[in-house]
Amino acid sequence: MRSLRILVLLGLVGHLLQGLASPASPGRLIAEMSAYAQSGTYAEVVRFCRDLERTHPMAAKCTQLGVSEQGRDIKALVVSKTGVLDAATAKRRKLPVLLVIGGTHAGEIDGKDAGLILMRELLADKGPQNPLNHLVVVFVPVFNVDGHEARSRFSRPNQNGPLETGQRTNALRINLNRDWMLSQAHEMRAMLTLVQQWDPLATLDLHVTDGLRFRHDVSVSISSHHGAGPLVKKDAQTVLDAALAHLRGLGHDPLGFYPQLKDVNDPGLGVIVEADAPRFSHVYANLRNRMGFLIEDHAWAPYAQRVVTCKHTLLSFFQVIASMRNELMHSAAQTDAQTERMAGQELPLLWVNAIDIEPTKPAPRVALKGYAYQVFDDAPVVGGRGIAYDTSKHQDWSVPFYGELLPIADSTVKLPAAGYVIPTEWTGLIKPLLQLHGIRFSHIAKDQVAQSMEVMRVDPRQVIYDTDSFQGKQRTSVMGRWSAQSATVMKGSIFIPIEQPKAILVAHLLEPSAPDSLSSWGWFNAAYETSDYVADHRELELIRWMHEGNPLIGQIYGDALAQQLPQIRQGFEERLAKDEAFRLDPQARVDYWMSFLPSQDPDLFKYPIMRSNGLLSQGRPARRK
Ligand SMILES: [Zn+2]
Secondary structure (H helix, E strand, O other): OHHHHHHHHHHHHHHHHHHHHOOOOOOOOHHHHOOOOOOOOHHHHHHHHHHHHHHOOOOEEEEEEEEOOOOOEEEEEEEOOOOOOOHHHHHHOOOOEEEEEOOOOOOOOHHHHHHHHHHHHHHHOOOOOOHHHOOEEEEEOOOOHHHHHOOEOOOOOOOOOOOOEOOOOOOOOOOHHHOOOOOOOHHHHHHHHHHHHHOOOEEEEEEEOOOOOOOOOEEEEOOOOOOOOHHHHHHHHHHHHHHHHHHHHOOOOEEOOOOEEOOOOOHHHOEEOOOOOOOOHHHHHHHOOOEEEEEEEOOOOOHHHHHHHHHHHHHHHHHHHHHOHHHHHHHHHHHHHHHOOOOOOEEOOOEEEHHHOOOOOOOOEEEEEEEEEEEEOOOOOOOOOEEEEEEEEEEEEEEEEEOOEEEOHHHOEEOOOOEEEEOHHHHHHHHHHHHHOOOOOEEOOOOEEEEEEEEEEEOHHHOEEOOOOEOOEOOEEOOEEEEEEEEEEOOOOEEEEOOOOOHHHHHHHHOOOOOOOOOOOOOOHHHHOOOOOOOHHHHHHHHHHHHHOOHHHHHHHOHHHHHHHHHHHHHHHHHHHHOHHHHOOHHHHHHHHHOOOOOOOOOOOEOOOEEEOOOOOOOOOOOOO
16 A cells, blocks of 8 residues: 555656646656656657757657557657758668667557657767767657557556556557558558658667566567578677677676566576567568567666666667668668579478477577576465565576577478469459558559469368457468469459569568468458358259269260269279278268369369469569669
């Protein structure tokens, strides 16, 4: 009760300070004025953004990247001391652009306050070491603005301040850091448009961990598995290592991976690294051949400390990227060029932690700075397993480290020689998504029968629908077999050349085995639904006619089938005689006969997207020089 009263008092003081601060004061944030007990509302962000622009008109621009689901403006602050504050000039002058995102999960709000304070300090700094002398930073202080305004004292139960925080999802309850591929949310569509405009060399997405107790104050993840070629992957690791070294120099204790406990009730059993999918910002960046860093402050550090950690983390990345800018820009361009030449190459699309493939393989150990803890087999009060940490006692842990990620063999595809074809009827849904992702495509100008196509038949036994909803969707896993054949391609269909810098992103959207493909998000479920059938009595009637050689079969299905009926019957008799399982299975006997008749629904289980391995008439865009 006592602590609750103090919290309430702090809240009142915070509100008072907020009120006092509102008319002027570009200088200090509510967070600073309340000794980090509070974080301001979104109105403060808008004011601060405009004030920085007013104070530094040559080095800061307060822009709007879009509107939230509830109609709030989403602000982006562009800062640079290069004299360039617009995307077109940045691109023309080949300046490195960094995208910094705060408040994707609006309760994890360190990045907003840390970023705003850092921008204020860097803008005031006239020194030669200022990384803004070389970089353009596009800072979105709060991505999930509606979630930010849905404030509560209880939305972050595993986090040490500030007093009130926003919620994790947007107003439609979409988790924005799972929405980078599907972009269901207004906010994400605005963000993808910004990404197309600015083409950031690196994305820094600012979060807070979700509960594990340890003494490391920040962990940073990159995608070492999905996406980009070796140059960008190597660069991301180099930048990460250098930024972590820089952070250590500032007195921090960072980790270069996001640890999750293998068993939430016993750290001694090891930590595991998840094979994050492209729906996360840091993996998505890699699919575009750019670097992505997922930055997670440690939730149990006090808010004041977390904001400093986040500010130093940003500064470390800015410094490192500024110092390596030329080679990093070169690698990104080279990787784009290499990705354009991926036709026919193999690409693994689904990765998992090695433990899922080789569960008994011994793991190396990792040293972590933790706390003393007690594992219960019969937890107090509630019984069952449980754990209690004693944060008054530091303890160094040496625990198994399950950090190896491996591709699932079945998920590896051979990219088509030419590209993918989206049939006309699907373009209305898919084209807006291609545009949002900046994928090049062209329209087929006339109906044609295209040779060198591949069509996939999905195996009915391998269509598995998730029982739970995720992001409001029922996800689907399908497997099938691509086969070479000619196919009708109608006017208005879309051809997506594989020869483009976003070839990996294209494959991840269109290949069914990819974890965030349209297929995996359930877009094509209708292709696997039986919508019409042959009634049992009609099947029996047709089978009896076939069996007795009734001329009606010839009249309905043609002479060719009628002439085969004696052999079909003979095959049936032979199988009956030697295959007992067949003889005892009426459905198998029905299926035998019906398999000789044309299907009433030939498109059932046909995957809608086609691969193309040859030229399509008038479909191929001119080769980009
Ligand atoms: Zn988060």
